[in-house]
Amino acid sequence: MSKPSPTNAPTRVGLIGFGCVGQGLYDILQRHPEAGFTVARIAVKNPTKLRPLPAERFEFHADDLLNDPTLDLLVEVIDDADEAFRLVSQALRQGRRVVTANKAMVARHLPELIALQRAFGGVLLYEAAVCGSIPVIRTIDSYFAQEPLVQVSGIFNGSSNYVLTRMREDHSDYAEALAEAQAQGFAETDPTLDMAAFDPRSKAVILAAHACGLLLDPDDVLNLGIENVSAADIRYAAERGQKLKVVASLQPLPGGGATVYVTPQLVDADSPLYAVEREFNGVVVEAEFAGQHFWRGRGAGGHPTGSAVLADLVALRHGFRYAYAKLPLEAPQAAEAPDLELEVYLRSAPAELRRALGLTDVSEQLSAPGFTYDYAVGYVRLGQLHRYRDALRAGGTFVARTGRVRPVVAQPAPQLETALAAS
Ligand SMILES: NC(=O)c1ccc[n+]([C@@H]2O[C@H](COP(=O)([O-])OP(=O)(O)OC[C@H]3O[C@@H](n4cnc5c(N)ncnc54)[C@H](OP(=O)(O)O)[C@@H]3O)[C@@H](O)[C@H]2O)c1
Structure with a gap:
């Protein structure tokens, strides 16, 4: 682990959330004091919950941590995506350096989170949000x-x-x-x-x-x-x-x-x-x-996810921020992707849904009266799978890609209504 210079005091961390990930991180930092981080304050939600640490270690207003200038870094590992976004965006507005593990929050709000970092100079890292301890975000962002x-x-x-x-x-x-x-x-x-x-x-x-x-x-x-x-x-x-x-x-x-x-x-x-x-x-x-x-590697669990949070804390201490090198600065959205045809194994699709999906070039199929197992293998447009995703889920249909993909052969996509009328 990287050691702080002897003249440096430990980096003071404000920890928001003390569940699976928060406790995993805390345990790692306790076991390795030479890493040079100290968990100075911990905010949680429920005042009556039994905790593995003395009660005086916990407080119940995460905003107090945001407002504490003696905290060098903040870690947000709560299980409420809306509250996580409120806390993290507020911290970024104050120009703070934050680590989060909340993938749902980051995926939903990434444009705003990037804009806040650019506007106020704060930094947000989220390696733990994707595949736990596998260092994929930083590798793609920096190395590639x-x-x-x-x-x-x-x-x-x-x-x-x-x-x-x-x-x-x-x-x-x-x-x-x-x-x-x-x-x-x-x-x-x-x-x-x-x-x-x-x-x-x-x-x-x-x-x-x-x-x-x-x-x-x-x-x-x-x-x-x-x-x-x-x-x-x-x-x-x-x-x-x-x-x-x-x-x-x-x-x-x-x-x-x-x-x-x-x-x-x-x-x-x-x-x-x-x-x-x-x-x-x-x-x-x-x-x-x-x-x-x-x-x-391990995509979840207190220690693997805590390991990714620790890696982000160390990176923040070294002044790292994501480059987003492939993201255009001014025009954030790239051109819309063209539709594709994916070859799929489609099991238990009602006839009208199968017609609506527009399954073509069927290379394999099994269906016989009285059999509950029926399937077909053929090509379907990605856009149609998306459009009928909920119908597929609700209808008990199972879909798996074979891995073969081809450009769309130009013809209008069928409509469920038309297919139903034709059935
Ligand atoms: N678990 C994993 O393996 C894993 C892996 C990757 C990413 N993540 C992500 O990491 C985050 C945390 O997951 P987790 O599994 O550690 O959750 P968890 O075990 O359910 O713990 C959540 C913690 O957040 C606290 N909390 C909730 N709302 C709060 C608020 N408003 N203010 C302060 N504290 C609040 C809870 O407080 P109380 O203790 O008082 O209830 C609890 O300590 C989630 O975004 C999750 O998606 C988890």
Whole structure:
């Protein structure tokens, strides 16, 4: 660990939030005093909660920490995205240096957060918000600041990866594997954010700013999850020597813009992501000159996430800030990405929905009266998947990309209403 010079007093940290991440960071800093940080003040929410430290260490008004000029750095690790945005934006307005782990907040408000840093001179770092301890943001932002990236992809959510791994290992169903993940602490009581791929979508949106120079509205990015996955889908993959993984994909386009989506994907054995199992995350960065890089690591948990927060604290002490080198200063939004056709495995899609999606070039299909397992493999426009995402989720349909992508063959996209009328 980097040591402060002997003449320097420890850097005073104001810690807002003392849950899984806050305690993980606190423990790391206690174990390594030579790192030169002291947690000077801790703000939490609930005054009656039992704590692992003496009661006098805690206070209940985070704004008091913002207003304390003796605190050198602030760490925001609370579980309330709206309040986190209020606190972080207020701190940036005061020109302060802040670390956050809140991916939902950063993904939703990145344009304002960047503008506040530029206007008031504060700094915000958020390595812990994407894939925990895997140092992907800073590497893409700094090391690959100038080199064009061909693709960034990865498994950005450990909870859904754990469920998929257990389903394959145990030949169990989704509900069973999810219950086990929840019992092991790898999945939240409300699993929607993780299983429906909202969480990895936030991470993809954050990476898009650094990797593609694109500030995306999370709602504009397709996210399909695994709530409808079945043992039959896992078997389908296994019979072909593949595994099902929820894969985020960011592909910068040569003329500006990028295509970004997060969906289940049938992953081949020669992909580095194939071996990323259980709660682990994996990131593949493919750069024009450096070629392919791959990281596998822990995407969550007190210590791994605390490790990323510590790395940001050290970086702040050294005067680091993100370069956002690929982000245009004046015109923040790059050109809109053209639509693409993705080859997908589509299981249990009602006939009208399948027509509405406009599945073409079907290369494989199985459907027989009386069978509950029916599927087809064919091409679908990315825009149509996005448009009917909620219908797919509600209808019990499972969709996985095969990984094959092609430009759209020009023809108007079908409408659900038209398809329904035709059925
Ligand atoms: N857990 C992970 O592995 C992980 C990984 C990557 C990123 N993150 C992100 O890190 C953040 C924290 O996650 P976590 O798992 O540590 O959450 P957590 O265990 O639920 O803890 C949340 C903490 O925030 C405090 N808090 C909530 N509202 C507050 C407020 N208005 N003022 C002050 N404190 C407040 C809570 O106070 P009380 O103690 O009084 O309830 C609690 O100490 C989230 O944004 C999460 O998405 C977590």
